[in-house]
Amino acid sequence: MAKKVLMKGNEAIGEAAIHAGCQCFFGYPITPQTEIAAYMARRMPQVGRVFLQAESEVAAINMVYGAAGAGVRVMTSSSSPGISLKSEGISYIAGAELPCVIVNIVRGGPGLGGIQPAQSDYFQATKGGGHGDYRMVVYAPSSVQELVDLVQEAFDVADQYRNPVMIMGDGMLGQMMEPVEFKERQTTRNLPEKTWAANGLRGRKIHNVINSLYLKPEELEAHNKKLQQKYAEIEKNEVKYELYNLENEVDIVIVSYGTLARICKNAIKMLEKEGIKVGLIRPITLWPYPKKAFDEVMDKVKLGFISIEMNEGQMVEDVKLSVNGRKPVFFYGRSGGMVPTPAEIVNKIKEIVGGAK
Amino acid sequence: MAIVFERPKALLDVPTHYCPGCTHGIIHRLVAEVIDELGILDKTIGVAPVGCSVLAYDYFACDMYEAAHGRAPAVATGIKRAVPDSIVFTYQGDGDLAAIGTAEIVHAAARGEKITTIFVNNAIYGMTGGQMAPTTLPGQVTETSPYGRDVNTAGYPIRVSEMIATLDGAVYVERVSVDSVPNIIKAKKAIKKAFELQMQGKGFTMVEVLSICPTNWGLSPNEAIKWLRENMIPYYPLGVKKDITAGEVK
Numbered sequence A: 001m002a003k004k005v006l007m008k009g010n011e012a013i014g015e016a017a018i019h020a021g022c023q024c025f026f027g028y029p030i031t032p033q034t035e036i037a038a039y040m041a042r043r044m045p046q047v048g049r050v051f052l053q054a055e056s057e058v059a060a061i062n063m064v065y066g067a068a069g070a071g072v073r074v075m076t077s078s079s080s081p082g083i084s085l086k087s088e089g090i091s092y093i094a095g096a097e098l099p100c101v102i103v104n105i106v107r108g109g110p111g112l113g114g115i116q117p118a119q120s121d122y123f124q125a126t127k128g129g130g131h132g133d134y135r136m137v138v139y140a141p142s143s144v145q146e147l148v149d150l151v152q153e154a155f156d157v158a159d160q161y162r163n164p165v166m167i168m169g170d171g172m173l174g175q176m177m178e179p180v181e182f183k184e185r186q187t188t189r190n191l192p193e194k195t196w197a198a199n200g201l202r203g204r205k206i207h208n209v210i211n212s213l214y215l216k217p218e219e220l221e222a223h224n225k226k227l228q229q230k231y232a233e234i235e236k237n238e239v240k241y242e243l244y245n246l247e248n249e250v251d252i253v254i255v256s257y258g259t260l261a262r263i264c265k266n267a268i269k270m271l272e273k274e275g276i277k278v279g280l281i282r283p284i285t286l287w288p289y290p291k292k293a294f295d296e297v298m299d300k301v302k303l304g305f306i307s308i309e310m311n312e313g314q315m316v317e318d319v320k321l322s323v324n325g326r327k328p329v330f331f332y333g334r335s336g337g338m339v340p341t342p343a344e345i346v347n348k349i350k351e352i353v354g355g356a357k
Numbered sequence B: 001m002a003i004v005f006e007r008p009k010a011l012l013d014v015p016t017h018y019c020p021g022c023t024h025g026i027i028h029r030l031v032a033e034v035i036d037e038l039g040i041l042d043k044t045i046g047v048a049p050v051g052c053s054v055l056a057y058d059y060f061a062c063d064m065y066e067a068a069h070g071r072a073p074a075v076a077t078g079i080k081r082a083v084p085d086s087i088v089f090t091y092q093g094d095g096d097l098a099a100i101g102t103a104e105i106v107h108a109a110a111r112g113e114k115i116t117t118i119f120v121n122n123a124i125y126g127m128t129g130g131q132m133a134p135t136t137l138p139g140q141v142t143e144t145s146p147y148g149r150d151v152n153t154a155g156y157p158i159r160v161s162e163m164i165a166t167l168d169g170a171v172y173v174e175r176v177s178v179d180s181v182p183n184i185i186k187a188k189k190a191i192k193k194a195f196e197l198q199m200q201g202k203g204f205t206m207v208e209v210l211s212i213c214p215t216n217w218g219l220s221p222n223e224a225i226k227w228l229r230e231n232m233i234p235y236y237p238l239g240v241k242k243d244i245t246a247g248e249v250k
């Protein structure tokens, strides 16, 4: 077994990517993720790989497009305003079906917003920040170890489906120091050879083209249908979530992800002492969304579900779609970098439970 | 019978979509001939822009990319860094390179990316139907400068080659034209030199090619050639703007 090391979330992202065979990293400074770039600037040359600070997030994501198209594992990282700039490139990457990993250490918005932890990029990540009918796998880890494991998984999933994959965290996760283990992992996935890569003919007879342009409507529609089939396959195979305290019947179920889900667990323990039973659905993939988790627990829920988020109400829409009218859905959120405390969550839940009694 | 003229291997045997008389075709051919002569088809990777040459990926026989508008130099950077032994070129119009993609071209040049940019300056946005480009001449009438480009409101054309030549990372920058046979021969020599310097790992190289757009200039191909000579060349003087190998003994 590999030994555990104490590491900051942001640095662990870099090291996990190196373990996963990331050959190129293209970044641009923005708080609260700059340590990822700094870590990669130090480490990538040590292992004979590429670190490059781009002139903008726009350039960085297009460098990713170039490197991914040539068939190497590549990553970029940023925070909210930078992800907005990358969105054009992400749309092209999805359209050209290129594998890559994009990290978003989310800060509060809109606009320049703030630099404190937030989850206000949920819509952007899961509903498509860029133009067109595309989807991106989005992972929301809640601990540094999970972050490390998911970064490695993200590279495999990206390669398997030829699709961009996002790791979404916040400044708490980025700054958090926790013991982590970089497991020597062998993927169990059947990763296809990148015969499509445009890295020079090198004896190949027909040229490879990396492209997202389809001028004929029938061809573009056929391409879109093919993408949709792939997305359906991802929805079938790649959903990840955690169920917590849901072995028995509960009064209410919290739905929450990332670092905030850890705070919710504390609140659940506090409520337990007061005789209020609360479960937790923690989506680990935000897309594909774990709809089936709701079906699984539906019969155990007395009052309904509450989506707890660090925004003004984004994931709650997916919660409502998943619950599909079978139970009431409530919402509690703080935004702008305000992080809900366990006590706040306890009060909100007592209010709902009390009101129902 | 000896064959004295044939399609370069680096060009595929497909019809192009360019308008009759358009010089994009000549420039494609020059790039392809250079790839053939240098024997680098096997490891060359081209990046097409958004503009009239957007479909260049269907015409060149080497591996190709289609980049987002203006982003070709960043895409080329990613390719070259990922596959350092490849020969990478971008092929970009003046709207693509000198407007929306200004940051990408300047920084690729400043970093000394070992890529070659073929910059096709036709003083107009061809593909979208003839709007003003950053390179549109003062007084030139376009769809979006219907009274002629007024420098008081629309500013002045950018002489991209002169600008890029100021950057230390750029090792070779030349402006050429394809308006005449002697100039076409010079253009090919410049393109060849740019590729050769890339192969030697010297740094960023760019060849700006003055080109015509008869369709959107509203001129016949012959009139367009004349217009290029009389209007573009005086504003955009031909010649080598930067050559770090100048004076080197061969």
Ligand SMILES: Cc1ncc(C[n+]2csc(CCOP(=O)(O)OP(=O)(O)O)c2C)c(N)n1
Pocket: B050, B051, B052, B053, B069, B092, B093, B094, B095, B096, B097, B120, B122, B124, B125, B126, B127, B128, B133
């Ligand atoms: C982001 C974005 N903005 C605008 C366009 C529309 N567009 C397509 S081609 C073009 C101009 C191309 O002109 P130029 O680069 O001079 O090439 P030419 O057609 O003259 O060869 C524009 C503005 C686009 N495709 N993408």
Ligand code: SF4
Pocket: B017, B018, B019, B021, B022, B023, B024, B052, B122, B126, B127, B212, B213, B214, B215, B216
């Ligand atoms: S519109 Fe102009 S630049 Fe485009 S193909 Fe026609 S002549 Fe050439």
Ligand SMILES: [Mg+2]
Pocket: B051, B093, B094, B095, B120, B121, B122, B123, B124, B125, B126, B133
């Ligand atoms: Mg043009």
